[in-house]
Amino acid sequence: MDFNLPGEDDPRRREIRAWLEANPSPTYRQLAERGWTAPNWPAPWGLSAGPELVVMLDEELERAGIRHPHQLNAIALNQCGQSLLTWGTEEQRQRFLPPALACEERWCMLFSEPSGGSDLGNLRTTARRVGDDYVINGQKIWNSHADISQIGVIIVRTDSAVPKHKGLSVFILDMKTPGVTVRPIVDMSGEVNEYNEVFLEDVRVPAAHRLGQEGDGWRIVVEQLQTERQGMTMPGAVWGSGPTARELLDGLIRTGRIKNPLIRDDAAKLFIEGELLRLLTYRHLSNKINGKPAGVEGNLGKMIASPHGQRLSDLAKRSQGAAGMVKNRDVLPLPDKHYGLFDNWDYAYWFSPAATLGVGTQEILKNTVAERILGLPRDLDPTAATPFNQINRPQVAPARLAAER
Amino acid sequence: MNFTLSDDHLELRDAAQTFLDKEVDLRPLLVPGATATDAGYDTLWRKIAELGWPSLIVPETYGGLGMSYIDLAMVVGEMGRTLAPCPFFGTLAGTWAILRAGSEDQRARLLGRVAGGEAKLALALTSMDGAIGESVAATADGSNHRLTGTAWYVVDAAAADQIVVAARLDGRLKFFVVEAKAAGVAIALLDWRDITRQVGTVTLTGALGELLTGSDDQTWPWVRDRLYLTLAAESAAGTRVVLDDAVTYAKERMAFGRPLGAFQAIKHQLAELAGQAECATAAVHYAAWALTEDDARAPLAAAMAQSYASDAYRDATYRNVQVFGAIGFTWEMKNHLYYKRARCNAELLGPPAQQREEVIQLLERQAA
Ligand SMILES: Cc1cc2nc3c(=O)[nH]c(=O)nc-3n(C[C@H](O)[C@H](O)[C@H](O)COP(=O)(O)OP(=O)(O)OC[C@H]3O[C@@H](n4cnc5c(N)ncnc54)[C@H](O)[C@@H]3O)c2cc1C
Numbered sequence: 001m002d003f004n005l006p007g008e009d010d011p012r013r014r015e016i017r018a019w020l021e022a023n024p025s026p027t028y029r030q031l032a033e034r035g036w037t038a039p040n041w042p043a044p045w046g047l048s049a050g051p052e053l054v055v056m057l058d059e060e061l062e063r064a065g066i067r068h069p070h071q072l073n074a075i076a077l078n079q080c081g082q083s084l085l086t087w088g089t090e091e092q093r094q095r096f097l098p099p100a101l102a103c104e105e106r107w108c109m110l111f112s113e114p115s116g117g118s119d120l121g122n123l124r125t126t127a128r129r130v131g132d133d134y135v136i137n138g139q140k141i142w143n144s145h146a147d148i149s150q151i152g153v154i155i156v157r158t159d160s161a162v163p164k165h166k167g168l169s170v171f172i173l174d175m176k177t178p179g180v181t182v183r184p185i186v187d188m189s190g191e192v193n194e195y196n197e198v199f200l201e202d203v204r205v206p207a208a209h210r211l212g213q214e215g216d217g218w219r220i221v222v223e224q225l226q227t228e229r230q231g232m233t234m235p236g237a238v239w240g241s242g243p244t245a246r247e248l249l250d251g252l253i254r255t256g257r258i259k260n261p262l263i264r265d266d267a268a269k270l271f272i273e274g275e276l277l278r279l280l281t282y283r284h285l286s287n288k289i290n291g292k293p294a295g296v297e298g299n300l301g302k303m304i305a306s307p308h309g310q311r312l313s314d315l316a317k318r319s320q321g322a323a324g325m326v327k328n329r330d331v332l333p334l335p336d337k338h339y340g341l342f343d344n345w346d347y348a349y350w351f352s353p354a355a356t357l358g359v360g361t362q363e364i365l366k367n368t369v370a371e372r373i374l375g376l377p378r379d380l381d382p383t384a385a386t387p388f389n390q391i392n393r394p395q396v397a398p399a400r401l402a403a404e405r
Numbered sequence: 406m407n408f409t410l411s412d413d414h415l416e417l418r419d420a421a422q423t424f425l426d427k428e429v430d431l432r433p434l435l436v437p438g439a440t441a442t443d444a445g446y447d448t449l450w451r452k453i454a455e456l457g458w459p460s461l462i463v464p465e466t467y468g469g470l471g472m473s474y475i476d477l478a479m480v481v482g483e484m485g486r487t488l489a490p491c492p493f494f495g496t497l498a499g500t501w502a503i504l505r506a507g508s509e510d511q512r513a514r515l516l517g518r519v520a521g522g523e524a525k526l527a528l529a530l531t532s533m534d535g536a537i538g539e540s541v542a543a544t545a546d547g548s549n550h551r552l553t554g555t556a557w558y559v560v561d562a563a564a565a566d567q568i569v570v571a572a573r574l575d576g577r578l579k580f581f582v583v584e585a586k587a588a589g590v591a592i593a594l595l596d597w598r599d600i601t602r603q604v605g606t607v608t609l610t611g612a613l614g615e616l617l618t619g620s621d622d623q624t625w626p627w628v629r630d631r632l633y634l635t636l637a638a639e640s641a642a643g644t645r646v647v648l649d650d651a652v653t654y655a656k657e658r659m660a661f662g663r664p665l666g667a668f669q670a671i672k673h674q675l676a677e678l679a680g681q682a683e684c685a686t687a688a689v690h691y692a693a694w695a696l697t698e699d700d701a702r703a704p705l706a707a708a709m710a711q712s713y714a715s716d717a718y719r720d721a722t723y724r725n726v727q728v729f730g731a732i733g734f735t736w737e738m739k740n741h742l743y744y745k746r747a748r749c750n751a752e753l754l755g756p757p758a759q760q761r762e763e764v765i766q767l768l769e770r771q772a773a
Contacts, residue, residue: 001407001408001409001410001411001414001475001690001694002406002407002408002694003406003408003691003694003695003700004406005406006406051406052406055406249765249768250772253768253769253772254772258765258769264762264765265758265761265762267765268712268761268762268764268765269761271764271765271768272688272709272712272713272761272764273684273713275691275709276684276687276688276709276713277684279408279687279688279690279691280683280684280687282406282408283408283409283687285408286406286407286408286409300679300680300683303676303677303680304680304684363669363673365676366669366672366673366676366677367669367672367673367676369676369679369680370666370672370673370675370676370679371672373676373679374652374666374672374675374676374679375652375656376652376655376656376664376666376667376671376672376675377656377663377664377666377667377672378667379667379669380667
């Protein structure tokens with residue numbers, strides 16, 4: 001056991017730093033050519049990097065003031081891209097991975113629908129085979145960054161005559177395809193929009209862009225969601241990124257607010273939880289490199305990390321009182337390293353309700369931990385075994401749409 | 406960087422597990438009025454001494470095994486998992502005090518006997534209110550010292566051959582060794598709620614004390630960090646076992662035509678505990694590593710582990726009883742043994758909020 005992270009004098013670190021000093025504002029394509037945008041992927045895309053190298057690259061990019069590629073193009077680099085390595089064809093990899101790794105094409109995830117995000121298997125959007133193409137019709141919703149993405153990973157129903165989880169397929173969709181309409185939705189933070197709704201009308205996608213076989217869709221997205229959850233276990237206030245408990249404590253100590261007996265003990269609790277989350281994340285990395293089976297940290301980690309982030313930004317607010325209620329006028333200092341939105345506690349706080357919704361709600365996550373890790377019985381789904389086209393139940397429109405009418 | 410346990414550590418843990426699963430029997434405690442003595446408190450110790458566990462942390466120069474804190478955490482974790490009633494905690498505590506505050510001669514003489522399984526120790530620390538070294542006063546008597554006062558909540562006091570006593574000498578905190586059988590030493594058992602331990606008071610009336618000559622301001626913090634690790638290792642392992650027991654029960658017990666564990670109100674609680682159990686274990690491994698490496702972060706890591714694992718164990722034992730229903734609230738089930746161990750572990754060296762205060766103070770000092 002060795003809890004030391006690679007030091008300042010590590011030759012690998014020195015090499016990275018030297019290159020970044022010689023190339024002070026590299027393009028992401030340059031970084032991708034070095035395998036630095038997805039270092040943990042195998043060659044030729046990445047370096048099959050172990051945890052130490054991954055950590056050092058993260059730290060050195062941060063030090064050089066370069067926004068992490070896995071933050072900038074998260075859906076491609078953290079969530080969906082990797083499944084092209086296992087489920088994709090060589091042609092798909094050659095077409096889609098280089099621009100994704102270079103952050104020249106950003107990706108979005110087209111999973112949730114008005115029919116429900118938790119019960120994703122209930123989705124209504126269909127794809128019908130027509131010659132060498134499929135024709136997609138339906139609607140997606142809550143899709144982060146769909147408005148600025150070139151590529152969408154979309155799950156649709158290709159067979160309605162089988163039970164709901166069986167007839168699903170995944171496609172890689174060029175967002176410029178005719179028939180795709182993206183409409184931003186303003187979220188409650190009121191900031192630059194996070195998510196969108198996406199309408200699909202007779203959208204033709206080549207059969208060659210189907211990931212895996214028809215019917216593999218459910219397995220593929222479950223895998224992608226697990227990978228995504230793994231990435232969200234770091235102790236940042238917002239899905240693993242954003243301000244941390246260390247930074248909160250630092251701000252509270254520097255402003256003297258730590259002396260407030262009404263926040264002091266809570267601050268200590270959050271600090272400790274943040275440190276332990278960090279340990280869980282590193283231990284997961286460490287397990288991976290040792291060839292041991294991936295630990296339970298991914299699911300567990302997000303289950304702990306999301307409410308941790310909410311409490312963290314809540315304490316940052318509480319420590320400021322009414323002064324913290326003025327938009328973007330935090331009096332609690334934060335180092336300038338979170339690249340825009342999460343540079344202040346204010347946005348972290350008003351965004352934080354989303355942390356226990358996106359990428360699996362807290363309730364769904366607890367189900368997953370209880371069922372997959374503890375082996376407790378699964379929730380009942382009376383519709384699970386019935387062919388999808390025979391599930392006949394009244395449509396409940398989401399409240400938002402109902403209000404519009 | 407390698408956050409996983411080595412095969413050697415896992416082997417040690419497995420060996421401890423096999424031994425304790427065979428030797429520890431808590432059933433005699435499930436009768437009202439039973440005490441640790443009824444569950445092999447003395448007999449188990451003899452077997453443990455044969456395995457050499459008393460010498461785990463004694464350096465090789467004094468005849469011990471000189472093993473690391475990570476090794477220790479493996480063994481202590483298993484003892485916590487099984488609630489093994491035996492005077493291990495007291496002996497560890499006394500050993501650390503002597504190791505830190507004893508002269509070369511004192512360490513060789515006193516710890517040699519511990520390593521050989523010939524002596525058991527205890528550490529007498531607190532006043533009735535939990536203040537360290539406040540309730541016993543030492544006075545010089547020629548080249549000797551005399552101790553007077555009462556120390557409370559002394560774990561394994563009645564079993565100990567020697568008791569290390571924290572006392573004030575000229576206003577400073579010093580550590581002394583007292584022979585348990587000497588004149589002026591009276592030991593009384595307390596009706597301690599956790600009946601898997603034996604806890605008592607030590608009353609000294611002019612008892613002869615041998616000053617540990619290296620006692621200084623750092624003795625207690627140094628020993629305390631190690632005691633934090635010990636209790637946290639017990640608590641983390643205890644959290645895991647009461648979670649596992651509750652999960653097993655929730656799979657078997659039926660209500661409304663389904664196993665209890667099919668209901669979200671139950672399964673979500675257990676999922677949360679699984680998270681706490683993981684974090685508690687990580688905290689213990691980190692603290693054990695930091696102490697092993699004599700890393701500057703060790704005091705922080707130890708305080709974090711003790712506060713987090715105490716809270717996790719308390720939450721887990723509470724949920725465990727709730728999942729079992731009324732049967733979990735009976736004396737004849739072992740759920741309450743864990744419940745009480747959890748509660749007592751969280752108070753023995755000061756509450757979790759106190760360790761969190763220590764964490765904040767360490768951070769404040771770092772920032773200054
Ligand atoms: C900021 C943000 C970004 C997002 N980005 C994307 C994206 O990029 N792509 C995408 O496809 N989706 C995205 N989503 C959607 C997200 O995946 C869904 O919101 C989520 O899956 C929940 O679905 P829902 O909103 O339809 O709520 P519902 O599924 O209707 O759930 C409503 C409530 O009921 C609870 N609930 C549902 N089922 C159960 C159950 N079985 N047991 C107990 N409780 C239950 C839920 O936990 C929740 O509290 C994003 C969401 C947010 C907030």
